[in-house]
Amino acid sequence: MSQQDSLRSLLDDVQARSIDRRSFIQRGIALGLTPRAMAMVLGAAGVAVPVGLAAAAQTQGGSFTEVLTQDPQTLDPHLTSDGTAWNVFNEIFSPLMYQDIDFTYKGLLAESWETSEDSLTITFTLREGVTFHDGSEFNADSVKYTIDRLREVGTKSPIYDPVQTITVDVIDPKTVTFTFETPDATFFNAFADGYAGMMNQSSVEAAGDEFGRKPVGSAAFMFKEWNTGNSVTLSAFDNFTTTEAYFDNKGRPYLDELGWKIIAEPFAQIASLETGEIDAVDLSATDLPRFENDDRFEIFEARNTSLGYLGLTRTRPLMEDVNVRTAIAHAIDRQEIVDTIFTGGLAEPVSTPLPPSIPGYNAELEATTPAFDLDAAKKLLDDAGWVEGGDGIREKDGVMMQPQLYTTTSATYGQAATLIQAQLRKIGVDVVINQIEQAALQDFTPKGEHDMLMYSWGWSDPNVLYIFLSSTRMESSNRVHYSNPDLDALLVEGQQTLDWDARMEVYYKAQEIIIHDLPWVPLYMPITKTAVNKRIQGMKTFPTGRFLKNDAWVEE
Amino acid sequence: MLAYIIRRILQSFIVLIGVSIAVAAMTQFVPGDPAKMILGDNASPEALEALREDLGLNDPFYVQYWRFVERLVTEGSLGKSIRTNREVLTEIGERFPNTLILTLGAVLVSSTIGIASGVLASVRRGKPTDIAVLVGTTIGLSVPSFWVALLMIWLFAVKLHWLPVTGSGSWKHAVMPIITLSLGAIATKSRLTRSSMLEVLGQDYIRTSRAKGLSERRVVIRHALRNALLPVITIIGLQFGGLLGGAFITETIFSWPGVGQLAVSSILFRDFPVVQGTVLLVTVAFVFSNLLVDIAYAWVDPRIRYS
Numbered sequence: 049m050s051q052q053d054s055l056r057s058l059l060d061d062v063q064a065r066s067i068d069r070r071s072f073i074q075r076g077i078a079l080g081l082t083p084r085a086m087a088m089v090l091g092a093a094g095v096a097v098p099v100g101l102a103a104a105a106q107t108q109g110g111s112f113t114e115v116l117t118q119d120p121q122t123l124d125p126h127l128t129s130d131g132t133a134w135n136v137f138n139e140i141f142s143p144l145m146y147q148d149i150d151f152t153y154k155g156l157l158a159e160s161w162e163t164s165e166d167s168l169t170i171t172f173t174l175r176e177g178v179t180f181h182d183g184s185e186f187n188a189d190s191v192k193y194t195i196d197r198l199r200e201v202g203t204k205s206p207i208y209d210p211v212q213t214i215t216v217d218v219i220d221p222k223t224v225t226f227t228f229e230t231p232d233a234t235f236f237n238a239f240a241d242g243y244a245g246m247m248n249q250s251s252v253e254a255a256g257d258e259f260g261r262k263p264v265g266s267a268a269f270m271f272k273e274w275n276t277g278n279s280v281t282l283s284a285f286d287n288f289t290t291t292e293a294y295f296d297n298k299g300r301p302y303l304d305e306l307g308w309k310i311i312a313e314p315f316a317q318i319a320s321l322e323t324g325e326i327d328a329v330d331l332s333a334t335d336l337p338r339f340e341n342d343d344r345f346e347i348f349e350a351r352n353t354s355l356g357y358l359g360l361t362r363t364r365p366l367m368e369d370v371n372v373r374t375a376i377a378h379a380i381d382r383q384e385i386v387d388t389i390f391t392g393g394l395a396e397p398v399s400t401p402l403p404p405s406i407p408g409y410n411a412e413l414e415a416t417t418p419a420f421d422l423d424a425a426k427k428l429l430d431d432a433g434w435v436e437g438g439d440g441i442r443e444k445d446g447v448m449m450q451p452q453l454y455t456t457t458s459a460t461y462g463q464a465a466t467l468i469q470a471q472l473r474k475i476g477v478d479v480v481i482n483q484i485e486q487a488a489l490q491d492f493t494p495k496g497e498h499d500m501l502m503y504s505w506g507w508s509d510p511n512v513l514y515i516f517l518s519s520t521r522m523e524s525s526n527r528v529h530y531s532n533p534d535l536d537a538l539l540v541e542g543q544q545t546l547d548w549d550a551r552m553e554v555y556y557k558a559q560e561i562i563i564h565d566l567p568w569v570p571l572y573m574p575i576t577k578t579a580v581n582k583r584i585q586g587m588k589t590f591p592t593g594r595f596l597k598n599d600a601w602v603e604e
Numbered sequence: 605m606l607a608y609i610i611r612r613i614l615q616s617f618i619v620l621i622g623v624s625i626a627v628a629a630m631t632q633f634v635p636g637d638p639a640k641m642i643l644g645d646n647a648s649p650e651a652l653e654a655l656r657e658d659l660g661l662n663d664p665f666y667v668q669y670w671r672f673v674e675r676l677v678t679e680g681s682l683g684k685s686i687r688t689n690r691e692v693l694t695e696i697g698e699r700f701p702n703t704l705i706l707t708l709g710a711v712l713v714s715s716t717i718g719i720a721s722g723v724l725a726s727v728r729r730g731k732p733t734d735i736a737v738l739v740g741t742t743i744g745l746s747v748p749s750f751w752v753a754l755l756m757i758w759l760f761a762v763k764l765h766w767l768p769v770t771g772s773g774s775w776k777h778a779v780m781p782i783i784t785l786s787l788g789a790i791a792t793k794s795r796l797t798r799s800s801m802l803e804v805l806g807q808d809y810i811r812t813s814r815a816k817g818l819s820e821r822r823v824v825i826r827h828a829l830r831n832a833l834l835p836v837i838t839i840i841g842l843q844f845g846g847l848l849g850g851a852f853i854t855e856t857i858f859s860w861p862g863v864g865q866l867a868v869s870s871i872l873f874r875d876f877p878v879v880q881g882t883v884l885l886v887t888v889a890f891v892f893s894n895l896l897v898d899i900a901y902a903w904v905d906p907r908i909r910y911s
Contacts, residue, residue: 118865118869119861119869121687121688122688122689122690127689128642128687129642129643130687203651203654203655204642204643204655206643206646208643209646209647209648209650209651260688260689261690275772275861276695276698276861277698277702277772277859277860277862277865278771278772278773278859278861279771309771309859310859311770311859312856312865313770313856313857313859315754315757316757316769316770316857316858316859319757319758319761319769320769320770323761323762323768323769325768325769325770485636486872487635487636487637487640487641487873487874488635488636490641491635491637491640492635505645515646516645520648520649521648523649524640524645524647524652525645525647
């Protein structure tokens with residue numbers, strides 16, 4: 049038998065499951081396969097990599113410890129929208145599908161799905177042989193239970209809204225249908241996430257009120273320990289099989305443990321990174337240069353699905369004229385903001401309503417946005433009847449151009465506001481800055497008493513435009529009091545168009561309207577730079593920054 | 605004495621009721637909506653309304669307060685945390701022992717070092733020891749504890765690797781937080797002990813004891829110190845409350861899982877039941893420590909009688 053034939057027959061045996069682990073390893077070694085290659089053979093055959101073999105392939109063992117700035121609220125995904133908690137429970141719970149690194153959606157606990165002609169029914173075929181951490185089996189009942197429970201107890205969940213109009217029916221143990229009242233294009237984004245992670249009725253009921261402290265899911269890591277205010281630890285799930293396609297390791301993680309230390313102070317975080325108490329920290333502009341030149345650490349870079357913007361409240365007398373808003377947009381020098389405040393490349397200038405990190409971004413729209421041009425800005429204001437007074441501040445009909453800008457007490461926003469103030473002063477606009485605490489600001493903006501707002505949002509789907517600019521959100525997230533029936537209609541269309549390309553076209557059109565009306569002057573997209581201790585090898589990241597841990601291992 | 609203690613405890617209840625009403629009223633007027641804080645930007649108006657209803661935030665202030673009192677009396681519960689859904693008492697109960705370790709540790713450390721250095725300075729008045737203590741206490745009082753904490757982290761954790769940067773669980777974790785918390789208190793107690801000692805050492809009965817031929821050690825420890833301690837004990841009691849407050853900052857720096865850390869995050873998040881619980885806890889601790897001080901007076905100075 050040639051070596052190739054031997055390999056072929058070995059593969060066949062693996063696929064037929066007619067070979068035990070020991071003889072596989074013996075034959076693999078005889079063929080000159082490295083342990084890693086053997087793991088890949090198994091992975092390619094869709095076989096869970098046996099624990100012992102994975103250990104031989106990379107190095108199994110050790111832990112990866114990250115940092116949280118505060119205690120998770122709870123580890124029950126249905127009871128919170130807390131981003132801190134998400135970091136942890138997203139490693140414990142697997143959803144039906146996941147978003148791949150090319151932003152498309154693929155099956156995880158679901159093997160595949162079909163969407164009905166009218167887009168109102170999705171039929172999921174579930175993967176077989178998946179177990180929860182407590183050994184119970186995942187099946188169609190788990191899916192129905194999860195969605196029903198979410199609908200019932202999920203008032204604090206970010207997917208409480210969409211789940212209200214979904215009906216789940218069990219067809220057979222490996223088939224479920226989701227029926228919608230209206231087509232929902234945001235469904236995949238919302239449900240391809242730990243917030244929609246699957247749970248099992250018996251596991252939840254066994255934990256009682258303490259499920260949020262002792263969660264049971266089916267993802268690569270299982271809950272181990274939570275020392276309140278101190279640390280959270282997960283351990284590898286030996287029977288893990290449902291891994292995303294972007295991993296080479298298709299089975300149990302190489303890492304034995306995944307940990308988080310709760311450290312609020314940035315200085316203490318950096319010190320803990322130095323001492324090796326934690327393995328990764330997001331760097332500030334101050335710490336960045338030092339760590340970039342330190343070969344104990346590798347710097348991971350990620351574009352945030354986030355936009356910093358200057359909001360202009362169109363319902364306020366000073367901001368009602370589109371020419372005034374356009375003039376302000378012309379006077380903003382984004383590059384200066386980025387270079388001054390986000391030194392070390394911690395942000396990129398963005399002029400379109402959707403930043404490049406979010407589907408729906410369109411580079412061609414950039415040319416249609418008001419470019420930095422002080423002369424154009426001044427001319428627009430002159431034409432609009434705002435003329436410079438003796439002190440260089442423009443006025444019209446006895447009213448001074450002194451817009452009230454509001455922002456939070458964040459140092460970054462404060463600096464950005466100050467820079468914007470200086471930039472707008474050059475065209476005779478005298479911005480007055482008000483900084484109030486975040487929770488208070490969120491209560492203040494619905495009143496509509498601010499002319500300008502320095503703020504940002506974070507969201508990974510273009511539906512973000514609905515959340516922040518739809519006229520149905522005046523009381524909450526539409527902080528700039530923008531209302532435009534044309535845009536409203538487009539944003540609803542975007543929510544209901546399931547075809548990817550057609551949906552993106554809708555958002556291109558929506559952005560054209562926003563670029564013209566300027567409820568926001570987009571400013572920047574933050575970049576996260578994370579220092580990771582080099583003892584951690586093979587770590588992957590999602591384009592938007594999340595660590596993908598299944599290939600990671602520890603080199604001692 | 606017993607009647608006095610009972611009366612004092614009854615009085616403390618009135619203080620607690622007053623404080624709880626004040627906190628409950630404050631939560632009504634502080635801007636910020638817990639529902640928005642929890643749900644974030646994606647929440648529809650309907651979802652926000654559903655959650656407000658769920659949390660009972662739509663009821664008028666007196667209804668909410670009455671519900672709080674009712675639950676406290678009938679179930680012995682301070683309600684559930686808005687953020688975590690757990691009993692406020694559980695949340696606080698998990699953390700209070702940690703805060704107590706810091707606070708009592710700081711009381712112990714600051715009293716020992718403070719009193720000892722104060723006595724030393726008073727008996728060596730005007731000598732190099734006195735001047736060294738003076739300089740030390742001046743530094744202790746004027747240097748911000750936050751800054752000392754950062755320096756200690758840099759030196760003992762990052763450079764020397766003697767102590768862990770943050771966390772809890774072993775005596776090593778407690779060293780830096782306790783020192784940070786003690787610094788100011790050491791200085792205050794040292795200064796106070798010194799001046800009080802100097803006053804006592806000038807008294808006639810001290811001269812008498814010396815004339816009797818008692819050893820200097822005995823004069824200072826048995827006769828002078830006991831009398832000089834009275835104002836120091838007052839300060840220890842008062843500082844206990846201050847240390848609880850200071851522990852809030854220290855806990856944040858060192859990520860020490862105490863009540864302070866909980867209080868700070870609850871305030872930022874408008875988790876009112878937890879804010880209410882932590883404020884009540886601190887009030888109880890404050891009232892109780894003052895009571896202990898008053899009782900300690902009687903022990904130190906038998907001339908003090910309560911009625």
